[in-house]
Amino acid sequence: MRKPAPTSLTPDHADDITTIRGEKFTNVSISRVEPDGIVVIKSDGIVKIPFGDLSPELRAKYGYNPEKAAQFNAAFKQRIVNEQQKPERQKLQCSCCDSGSSRQGAAGRLGQDEEVSDSGLSVSENRRRIGP
Numbered sequence: 001m002r003k004p005a006p007t008s009l010t011p012d013h014a015d016d017i018t019t020i021r022g023e024k025f026t027n028v029s030i031s032r033v034e035p036d037g038i039v040v041i042k043s044d045g046i047v048k049i050p051f052g053d054l055s056p057e058l059r060a061k062y063g064y065n066p067e068k069a070a071q072f073n074a075a076f077k078q079r080i081v082n083e084q085q086k087p088e089r090q091k092l093q094c095s096c097c098d099s100g101s102s103r104q105g106a107a108g109r110l111g112q113d114e115e116v117s118d119s120g121l122s123v124s125e126n127r128r129r130i131g132p
Contacts, residue, residue, distance in 0.1 A: 015040075019053040033062045035072035 017025040017040065025047070028040040037050040051064040 017049065017054070017058065019049065020055060021053060023053070025049070030062075035065065036069040038062055 014027045014029055017028060019025075025040060025042060028042050031039040031041050031046065033039075034048070037048050038054075039046060039048045051059050051062075051069060054062075054064075
């Protein structure tokens with residue numbers, strides 16, 4: 001005989017939830033509780049209801065902690081900022097490509113007006129490596 005799955009891993013029974021703004025969610029199952037709200041499964045999809053939209057009774061029922069919610073939201077916002085800055089950091093790492101063609105960038109790095117080959121080396125550097 002199989003044991004039932006632990007209740008913490010299965011959705012809560014069907015519930016009716018009304019927010020403090022009067023929005024009604026009928027026959028929903030609680031999918032998970034996050035520090036800033038509850039995620040519910042409805043007949044037409046999934047929605048997250050922030051704790052700020054729930055009554056004090058429902059906040060207490062699902063373990064709302066304002067400090068943990070603030071930390072969770074701050075970490076989430078920081079992840080968004082980091083993701084938005086990622087392309088900027090990549091641009092900065094490859095600034096030689098932004099100054100025109102790679103040949104011009106290589107010539108600029110050499111500090112000369114010397115012609116640069118496809119390999120990115122000056123013609124004289126290529127000759128030294130390959131020979132006359």
